[in-house]
Amino acid sequence: MKATGDIQCIPIGSGVSVRKEVKCAHAILQQAGINATLHPNGTAVEGELDDILEAVRRIHETLHAEGVVRLVSYVKIATRTDKDPSLAGKLFVTHD
Amino acid sequence: MKATGDIQCIPIGSGVSVRKEVKCAHAILQQAGINATLHPNGTAVEGELDDILEAVRRIHETLHAEGVVRLVSYVKIATRTDKDPSLAGKLFVTHD
Amino acid sequence: MKATGDIQCIPIGSGVSVRKEVKCAHAILQQAGINATLHPNGTAVEGELDDILEAVRRIHETLHAEGVVRLVSYVKIATRTDKDPSLAGKLFVTHD
Amino acid sequence: MKATGDIQCIPIGSGVSVRKEVKCAHAILQQAGINATLHPNGTAVEGELDDILEAVRRIHETLHAEGVVRLVSYVKIATRTDKDPSLAGKLFVTHD
Numbered sequence: 001m002k003a004t005g006d007i008q009c010i011p012i013g014s015g016v017s018v019r020k021e022v023k024c025a026h027a028i029l030q031q032a033g034i035n036a037t038l039h040p041n042g043t044a045v046e047g048e049l050d051d052i053l054e055a056v057r058r059i060h061e062t063l064h065a066e067g068v069v070r071l072v073s074y075v076k077i078a079t080r081t082d083k084d085p086s087l088a089g090k091l092f093v094t095h096d
Numbered sequence: 097m098k099a100t101g102d103i104q105c106i107p108i109g110s111g112v113s114v115r116k117e118v119k120c121a122h123a124i125l126q127q128a129g130i131n132a133t134l135h136p137n138g139t140a141v142e143g144e145l146d147d148i149l150e151a152v153r154r155i156h157e158t159l160h161a162e163g164v165v166r167l168v169s170y171v172k173i174a175t176r177t178d179k180d181p182s183l184a185g186k187l188f189v190t191h192d
Numbered sequence: 193m194k195a196t197g198d199i200q201c202i203p204i205g206s207g208v209s210v211r212k213e214v215k216c217a218h219a220i221l222q223q224a225g226i227n228a229t230l231h232p233n234g235t236a237v238e239g240e241l242d243d244i245l246e247a248v249r250r251i252h253e254t255l256h257a258e259g260v261v262r263l264v265s266y267v268k269i270a271t272r273t274d275k276d277p278s279l280a281g282k283l284f285v286t287h288d
Numbered sequence: 289m290k291a292t293g294d295i296q297c298i299p300i301g302s303g304v305s306v307r308k309e310v311k312c313a314h315a316i317l318q319q320a321g322i323n324a325t326l327h328p329n330g331t332a333v334e335g336e337l338d339d340i341l342e343a344v345r346r347i348h349e350t351l352h353a354e355g356v357v358r359l360v361s362y363v364k365i366a367t368r369t370d371k372d373p374s375l376a377g378k379l380f381v382t383h384d
Contacts, residue, residue: 001156006329016205016261016370039327040378041294041364049156053149060097060145060175069208070176074266076329079156080166082304090328102233112274112301112357135231136282137198137268165304170362172233178208186232193348241348245341252289252337252367261370267363271348274357 003049004085005077008042009059012070021068025059032058035087042074046087049079099145100181101173104138105155108166117164121155128154131183138170142183145175195241196277197269200234201251204262213260217251224250227279234266238279241271291337292373293365296330297347300358309356313347320346323375330362334375337367 009025011018026043029036032055034047045052056075063071079085105121107114122139125132128151130143141148152171159167175181201217203210218235221228224247226239237244248267255263271277297313299306314331317324320343322335333340344363351359366373 001153001160003156004328010202010204010264012202012204012210013206013208016368018204037328040292040325040332040375041366042329044328049153053153056173057097057145057149060099060173064097064175064177069178071174072202073171073173075169075171075173077152077156077169077171078167078329079160080304081160082165087328100232106298106300106360108298108300108306109304110301112272114300133232136196136229136236136279137234137270140232168298174233176208183232193345193352195348241345245345248365249289249337249341252291252365256289256367256369262366262368265363265365267361267365269344269348269361269363270359271352272358273352 001049001079002047002085003052003077003079004044004046004087004090005052005075006042006044007056007059008074009063010072010074011063011068012072014068021063024063024066028059028062029055037087044087046085049077052077097145097175098143098181099148099173099175100140100142100183100186101148101171102138102140103152103155104170105159106168106170107159107164108168110164117159120159120162124155124158125151133183140183142181145173148173193241193271194239194277195244195269195271196236196238196279196282197244197267198234198236199248199251200266201255202264202266203255203260204264206260213255216255216258220251220254221247229279236279238277241269244269289337289367290335290373291340291365291367292332292334292375292378293340293363294330294332295344295347296362297351298360298362299351299356300360302356309351312351312354316347316350317343325375332375334373337365340365
Protein backbone atom coordinates (compact mmCIF):
# COMPACT_ATOMS: atom_id res chain seq x y z
CA MET A 1 0.00 0.00 0.00
CA LYS A 2 1.43 3.37 -1.00
CA ALA A 3 1.39 6.20 1.52
CA THR A 4 2.43 9.78 1.97
CA GLY A 5 3.36 11.14 5.33
CA ASP A 6 5.53 13.28 7.48
CA ILE A 7 8.18 12.38 10.03
CA GLN A 8 9.70 14.55 12.71
CA CYS A 9 12.15 13.19 15.28
CA ILE A 10 13.00 15.08 18.46
CA PRO A 11 15.76 13.91 20.78
CA ILE A 12 15.12 14.89 24.40
CA GLY A 13 18.07 15.72 26.60
CA SER A 14 20.58 15.89 23.76
CA GLY A 15 21.30 19.61 23.78
CA VAL A 16 19.78 22.58 22.02
CA SER A 17 20.99 21.63 18.53
CA VAL A 18 19.31 18.66 16.86
CA ARG A 19 21.28 18.99 13.63
CA LYS A 20 23.16 15.69 13.87
CA GLU A 21 20.00 13.70 14.62
CA VAL A 22 18.05 15.25 11.73
CA LYS A 23 20.85 14.40 9.29
CA CYS A 24 20.99 10.83 10.52
CA ALA A 25 17.22 10.33 10.22
CA HIS A 26 17.19 11.82 6.75
CA ALA A 27 19.99 9.52 5.61
CA ILE A 28 18.05 6.48 6.84
CA LEU A 29 14.97 7.55 4.87
CA GLN A 30 16.98 8.01 1.71
CA GLN A 31 18.78 4.67 2.10
CA ALA A 32 15.35 3.04 2.38
CA GLY A 33 14.44 4.32 -1.08
CA ILE A 34 11.76 6.60 0.33
CA ASN A 35 11.05 9.86 -1.45
CA ALA A 36 11.96 12.26 1.39
CA THR A 37 11.80 16.04 1.22
CA LEU A 38 12.95 18.13 4.17
CA HIS A 39 10.82 21.09 5.21
CA PRO A 40 11.32 23.38 8.21
CA ASN A 41 9.28 21.21 10.58
CA GLY A 42 9.96 17.69 9.45
CA THR A 43 10.36 15.52 6.40
CA ALA A 44 7.62 14.80 3.89
CA VAL A 45 7.76 11.19 2.75
CA GLU A 46 6.21 9.13 -0.04
CA GLY A 47 6.63 5.41 -0.54
CA GLU A 48 5.39 2.00 0.49
CA LEU A 49 3.75 2.14 3.92
CA ASP A 50 5.83 -0.85 5.05
CA ASP A 51 9.05 0.92 4.07
CA ILE A 52 8.07 4.10 5.87
CA LEU A 53 7.20 2.28 9.09
CA GLU A 54 10.38 0.20 8.89
CA ALA A 55 12.42 3.39 8.47
CA VAL A 56 10.82 4.83 11.61
CA ARG A 57 11.95 1.76 13.53
CA ARG A 58 15.47 2.03 12.12
CA ILE A 59 15.69 5.73 13.01
CA HIS A 60 14.92 4.92 16.66
CA GLU A 61 17.42 2.03 16.73
CA THR A 62 20.17 4.02 15.04
CA LEU A 63 19.84 7.22 17.05
CA HIS A 64 19.80 5.28 20.34
CA ALA A 65 22.89 3.37 19.19
CA GLU A 66 24.55 6.73 18.61
CA GLY A 67 23.83 7.84 22.16
CA VAL A 68 20.45 9.57 22.12
CA VAL A 69 18.78 8.74 25.45
CA ARG A 70 15.18 9.77 24.70
CA LEU A 71 13.67 10.04 21.26
CA VAL A 72 10.16 11.09 20.26
CA SER A 73 8.93 10.75 16.68
CA TYR A 74 5.85 12.37 15.27
CA VAL A 75 4.71 10.36 12.27
CA LYS A 76 1.81 11.21 10.03
CA ILE A 77 0.59 8.53 7.63
CA ALA A 78 -1.94 9.24 4.87
CA THR A 79 -3.43 6.60 2.59
CA ARG A 80 -6.31 6.67 0.14
CA THR A 81 -8.07 4.26 -2.18
CA ASP A 82 -9.49 6.67 -4.76
CA LYS A 83 -6.14 7.49 -6.35
CA ASP A 84 -2.43 6.93 -5.94
CA PRO A 85 -1.25 9.06 -3.02
CA SER A 86 1.67 11.34 -3.89
CA LEU A 87 3.38 14.34 -2.42
CA ALA A 88 3.13 16.11 -5.77
CA GLY A 89 -0.62 15.51 -5.83
CA LYS A 90 -1.02 16.99 -2.39
CA LEU A 91 0.74 20.19 -3.32
CA PHE A 92 -1.21 20.54 -6.55
CA VAL A 93 -4.41 20.29 -4.56
CA THR A 94 -3.72 23.58 -2.88
CA HIS A 95 -3.09 25.64 -5.97
CA ASP A 96 -6.22 25.31 -8.04
CA MET B 97 12.63 -2.31 21.65
CA LYS B 98 9.82 -1.20 23.94
CA ALA B 99 7.99 2.01 23.16
CA THR B 100 5.17 4.16 24.36
CA GLY B 101 3.15 6.25 22.01
CA ASP B 102 -0.12 7.67 20.88
CA ILE B 103 -2.25 6.89 17.84
CA GLN B 104 -5.08 8.91 16.37
CA CYS B 105 -6.78 7.94 13.11
CA ILE B 106 -8.97 10.35 11.17
CA PRO B 107 -11.03 9.21 8.18
CA ILE B 108 -11.56 12.00 5.65
CA GLY B 109 -14.79 12.10 3.71
CA SER B 110 -16.56 9.50 5.86
CA GLY B 111 -19.11 11.71 7.54
CA VAL B 112 -19.17 13.73 10.72
CA SER B 113 -19.13 10.73 13.08
CA VAL B 114 -15.89 8.73 13.32
CA ARG B 115 -17.23 6.35 15.95
CA LYS B 116 -17.09 3.18 13.86
CA GLU B 117 -13.52 3.82 12.75
CA VAL B 118 -12.26 4.53 16.27
CA LYS B 119 -13.79 1.27 17.52
CA CYS B 120 -12.20 -0.69 14.70
CA ALA B 121 -8.75 0.79 15.29
CA HIS B 122 -8.99 0.14 19.02
CA ALA B 123 -9.94 -3.49 18.44
CA ILE B 124 -6.90 -3.97 16.20
CA LEU B 125 -4.59 -2.57 18.88
CA GLN B 126 -6.04 -4.87 21.51
CA GLN B 127 -5.85 -7.94 19.27
CA ALA B 128 -2.16 -7.14 18.76
CA GLY B 129 -1.54 -7.43 22.49
CA ILE B 130 -0.72 -3.76 22.80
CA ASN B 131 -1.59 -1.98 26.04
CA ALA B 132 -4.01 0.59 24.61
CA THR B 133 -5.87 3.23 26.64
CA LEU B 134 -8.38 5.51 24.95
CA HIS B 135 -8.33 9.20 25.83
CA PRO B 136 -10.40 11.98 24.29
CA ASN B 137 -7.91 12.71 21.51
CA GLY B 138 -6.46 9.35 20.65
CA THR B 139 -5.18 6.14 22.16
CA ALA B 140 -2.13 5.86 24.39
CA VAL B 141 -0.16 2.72 23.57
CA GLU B 142 2.64 0.74 25.19
CA GLY B 143 4.32 -2.31 23.73
CA GLU B 144 7.01 -3.53 21.38
CA LEU B 145 7.79 -0.88 18.76
CA ASP B 146 7.45 -3.51 16.00
CA ASP B 147 3.98 -4.46 17.22
CA ILE B 148 2.85 -0.85 17.39
CA LEU B 149 4.04 -0.08 13.85
CA GLU B 150 2.50 -3.31 12.53
CA ALA B 151 -0.81 -2.35 14.15
CA VAL B 152 -0.71 1.02 12.39
CA ARG B 153 -0.32 -0.78 9.07
CA ARG B 154 -3.19 -3.12 9.85
CA ILE B 155 -5.47 -0.23 10.87
CA HIS B 156 -4.96 1.39 7.46
CA GLU B 157 -5.54 -1.90 5.62
CA THR B 158 -8.62 -2.79 7.61
CA LEU B 159 -10.34 0.59 7.50
CA HIS B 160 -9.78 0.87 3.74
CA ALA B 161 -11.18 -2.66 3.32
CA GLU B 162 -14.27 -1.47 5.20
CA GLY B 163 -14.78 1.42 2.80
CA VAL B 164 -12.86 4.38 4.21
CA VAL B 165 -11.54 6.32 1.20
CA ARG B 166 -8.95 8.55 2.88
CA LEU B 167 -7.30 7.88 6.22
CA VAL B 168 -4.79 9.94 8.12
CA SER B 169 -3.02 8.61 11.21
CA TYR B 170 -1.08 10.68 13.69
CA VAL B 171 1.37 8.42 15.47
CA LYS B 172 3.70 9.42 18.25
CA ILE B 173 6.50 7.03 19.17
CA ALA B 174 8.65 7.50 22.27
CA THR B 175 11.64 5.34 23.17
CA ARG B 176 14.38 5.71 25.75
CA THR B 177 17.49 3.85 26.83
CA ASP B 178 17.79 4.99 30.44
CA LYS B 179 14.79 3.04 31.68
CA ASP B 180 11.92 0.88 30.50
CA PRO B 181 9.37 3.16 28.86
CA SER B 182 5.86 2.78 30.28
CA LEU B 183 2.62 4.70 30.21
CA ALA B 184 2.41 4.42 34.00
CA GLY B 185 5.87 5.94 34.33
CA LYS B 186 4.89 8.86 32.14
CA LEU B 187 1.87 9.69 34.24
CA PHE B 188 3.84 9.41 37.45
CA VAL B 189 6.32 11.93 36.08
CA THR B 190 3.72 14.62 36.17
CA HIS B 191 2.61 14.21 39.76
CA ASP B 192 5.75 14.68 41.83
CA MET C 193 -16.38 29.33 20.47
CA LYS C 194 -15.91 26.22 22.58
CA ALA C 195 -13.18 23.77 21.68
CA THR C 196 -11.60 20.55 22.80
CA GLY C 197 -7.98 19.81 22.19
CA ASP C 198 -4.69 18.41 23.31
CA ILE C 199 -1.47 20.13 24.29
CA GLN C 200 1.99 18.65 24.61
CA CYS C 201 5.05 20.77 25.33
CA ILE C 202 8.58 19.47 24.80
CA PRO C 203 11.61 21.43 25.97
CA ILE C 204 14.66 20.78 23.81
CA GLY C 205 18.08 20.82 25.41
CA SER C 206 16.76 20.80 29.00
CA GLY C 207 17.83 17.33 30.06
CA VAL C 208 16.23 13.93 29.92
CA SER C 209 13.53 14.68 32.51
CA VAL C 210 10.75 17.03 31.48
CA ARG C 211 8.87 16.71 34.77
CA LYS C 212 9.25 20.30 35.91
CA GLU C 213 8.08 21.72 32.58
CA VAL C 214 5.01 19.47 32.40
CA LYS C 215 3.98 20.56 35.91
CA CYS C 216 4.39 24.22 35.03
CA ALA C 217 2.35 23.94 31.84
CA HIS C 218 -0.40 22.04 33.63
CA ALA C 219 -0.60 24.72 36.36
CA ILE C 220 -1.00 27.43 33.70
CA LEU C 221 -3.88 25.54 32.08
CA GLN C 222 -5.64 25.12 35.40
CA GLN C 223 -5.17 28.77 36.39
CA ALA C 224 -6.78 29.71 33.08
CA GLY C 225 -9.95 27.86 34.07
CA ILE C 226 -9.46 25.29 31.33
CA ASN C 227 -10.70 21.77 31.96
CA ALA C 228 -7.33 19.97 31.67
CA THR C 229 -6.79 16.23 32.07
CA LEU C 230 -3.29 14.79 31.92
CA HIS C 231 -2.73 11.61 29.93
CA PRO C 232 0.56 9.84 29.23
CA ASN C 233 1.28 11.83 26.05
CA GLY C 234 -0.10 15.26 26.76
CA THR C 235 -3.03 17.08 28.30
CA ALA C 236 -6.60 16.93 27.02
CA VAL C 237 -8.24 20.34 27.25
CA GLU C 238 -11.76 21.70 26.98
CA GLY C 239 -12.75 25.34 27.14
CA GLU C 240 -13.12 28.52 25.16
CA LEU C 241 -10.84 28.49 22.11
CA ASP C 242 -9.50 31.94 23.03
CA ASP C 243 -8.55 30.75 26.52
CA ILE C 244 -6.81 27.66 25.19
CA LEU C 245 -4.75 29.66 22.68
CA GLU C 246 -3.91 32.29 25.30
CA ALA C 247 -2.73 29.53 27.66
CA VAL C 248 -0.42 28.18 24.94
CA ARG C 249 1.14 31.64 24.65
CA ARG C 250 1.58 31.91 28.40
CA ILE C 251 3.18 28.46 28.62
CA HIS C 252 5.85 29.53 26.13
CA GLU C 253 6.46 32.84 27.93
CA THR C 254 6.62 31.24 31.36
CA LEU C 255 8.86 28.32 30.50
CA HIS C 256 11.32 30.57 28.66
CA ALA C 257 11.32 32.92 31.67
CA GLU C 258 12.24 29.91 33.80
CA GLY C 259 15.23 29.12 31.60
CA VAL C 260 14.01 26.75 28.89
CA VAL C 261 16.00 27.62 25.74
CA ARG C 262 13.93 25.82 23.09
CA LEU C 263 10.31 24.84 23.45
CA VAL C 264 8.08 23.00 21.01
CA SER C 265 4.33 22.67 21.59
CA TYR C 266 2.04 20.30 19.75
CA VAL C 267 -1.48 21.67 19.96
CA LYS C 268 -4.58 20.00 18.60
CA ILE C 269 -7.74 22.08 18.36
CA ALA C 270 -11.13 20.55 17.55
CA THR C 271 -14.32 22.55 17.03
CA ARG C 272 -17.73 21.60 15.69
CA THR C 273 -21.02 23.30 14.96
CA ASP C 274 -23.43 20.37 15.24
CA LYS C 275 -23.13 20.06 19.01
CA ASP C 276 -21.22 21.39 21.98
CA PRO C 277 -17.73 19.91 21.89
CA SER C 278 -16.73 18.18 25.12
CA LEU C 279 -14.07 15.76 26.27
CA ALA C 280 -16.75 13.59 27.87
CA GLY C 281 -18.61 13.44 24.57
CA LYS C 282 -15.48 12.33 22.76
CA LEU C 283 -14.87 9.47 25.12
CA PHE C 284 -18.49 8.34 24.96
CA VAL C 285 -18.19 8.18 21.21
CA THR C 286 -15.73 5.36 21.49
CA HIS C 287 -17.71 3.09 23.75
CA ASP C 288 -20.91 2.41 21.90
CA MET D 289 7.75 36.74 20.88
CA LYS D 290 8.68 35.35 17.47
CA ALA D 291 7.82 31.77 16.63
CA THR D 292 8.01 29.25 13.86
CA GLY D 293 5.49 26.52 13.48
CA ASP D 294 3.31 24.37 11.33
CA ILE D 295 -0.44 24.35 10.83
CA GLN D 296 -2.59 21.65 9.31
CA CYS D 297 -6.38 21.86 9.25
CA ILE D 298 -8.56 18.83 8.54
CA PRO D 299 -12.32 19.16 8.04
CA ILE D 300 -14.22 16.04 9.10
CA GLY D 301 -17.31 15.05 7.23
CA SER D 302 -16.75 17.48 4.35
CA GLY D 303 -15.99 15.02 1.59
CA VAL D 304 -12.82 13.45 0.26
CA SER D 305 -11.35 16.66 -1.17
CA VAL D 306 -10.10 19.27 1.28
CA ARG D 307 -8.87 21.65 -1.41
CA LYS D 308 -11.27 24.49 -0.68
CA GLU D 309 -10.54 24.45 3.05
CA VAL D 310 -6.76 24.44 2.56
CA LYS D 311 -6.99 27.44 0.24
CA CYS D 312 -9.15 29.34 2.73
CA ALA D 313 -6.79 28.66 5.65
CA HIS D 314 -3.78 29.68 3.59
CA ALA D 315 -5.43 32.96 2.59
CA ILE D 316 -6.12 33.78 6.25
CA LEU D 317 -2.47 33.19 7.16
CA GLN D 318 -1.29 35.45 4.36
CA GLN D 319 -3.76 38.22 5.23
CA ALA D 320 -2.40 38.10 8.79
CA GLY D 321 1.07 38.97 7.53
CA ILE D 322 2.44 35.60 8.53
CA ASN D 323 5.22 34.08 6.45
CA ALA D 324 3.42 30.93 5.30
CA THR D 325 4.87 28.22 3.06
CA LEU D 326 2.74 25.31 1.94
CA HIS D 327 4.25 21.83 2.01
CA PRO D 328 2.54 18.52 1.26
CA ASN D 329 1.37 17.96 4.85
CA GLY D 330 0.62 21.44 6.13
CA THR D 331 1.86 25.00 6.13
CA ALA D 332 5.11 26.16 7.70
CA VAL D 333 4.65 29.50 9.43
CA GLU D 334 6.94 32.16 10.85
CA GLY D 335 5.81 35.30 12.65
CA GLU D 336 4.72 36.74 15.96
CA LEU D 337 3.31 34.01 18.21
CA ASP D 338 0.24 36.16 18.91
CA ASP D 339 -0.46 36.55 15.19
CA ILE D 340 -0.09 32.82 14.56
CA LEU D 341 -2.49 31.89 17.37
CA GLU D 342 -4.99 34.56 16.29
CA ALA D 343 -4.87 33.18 12.73
CA VAL D 344 -5.67 29.71 14.06
CA ARG D 345 -8.76 31.13 15.77
CA ARG D 346 -9.83 32.94 12.61
CA ILE D 347 -9.39 29.80 10.48
CA HIS D 348 -11.79 27.90 12.73
CA GLU D 349 -14.32 30.76 12.72
CA THR D 350 -14.14 31.24 8.97
CA LEU D 351 -14.34 27.60 7.94
CA HIS D 352 -17.30 26.98 10.24
CA ALA D 353 -19.00 30.08 8.80
CA GLU D 354 -18.50 28.53 5.37
CA GLY D 355 -20.24 25.35 6.41
CA VAL D 356 -17.57 23.01 7.76
CA VAL D 357 -19.21 21.03 10.58
CA ARG D 358 -16.13 19.58 12.29
CA LEU D 359 -12.64 20.99 12.06
CA VAL D 360 -9.44 19.69 13.61
CA SER D 361 -6.22 21.71 13.52
CA TYR D 362 -2.78 20.40 14.27
CA VAL D 363 -0.59 23.30 15.30
CA LYS D 364 3.09 23.10 16.12
CA ILE D 365 4.67 26.10 17.83
CA ALA D 366 8.44 26.43 18.29
CA THR D 367 10.13 29.24 20.21
CA ARG D 368 13.69 29.73 21.40
CA THR D 369 15.64 32.30 23.37
CA ASP D 370 19.15 31.66 22.05
CA LYS D 371 18.50 33.13 18.60
CA ASP D 372 15.75 34.50 16.42
CA PRO D 373 13.62 31.60 15.24
CA SER D 374 13.21 31.43 11.46
CA LEU D 375 12.08 28.91 8.90
CA ALA D 376 15.23 29.60 6.87
CA GLY D 377 17.37 28.86 9.91
CA LYS D 378 15.63 25.55 10.46
CA LEU D 379 16.25 24.39 6.93
CA PHE D 380 19.88 25.45 7.03
CA VAL D 381 20.34 23.40 10.18
CA THR D 382 19.79 20.23 8.26
CA HIS D 383 22.30 20.76 5.52
CA ASP D 384 25.61 21.29 7.28
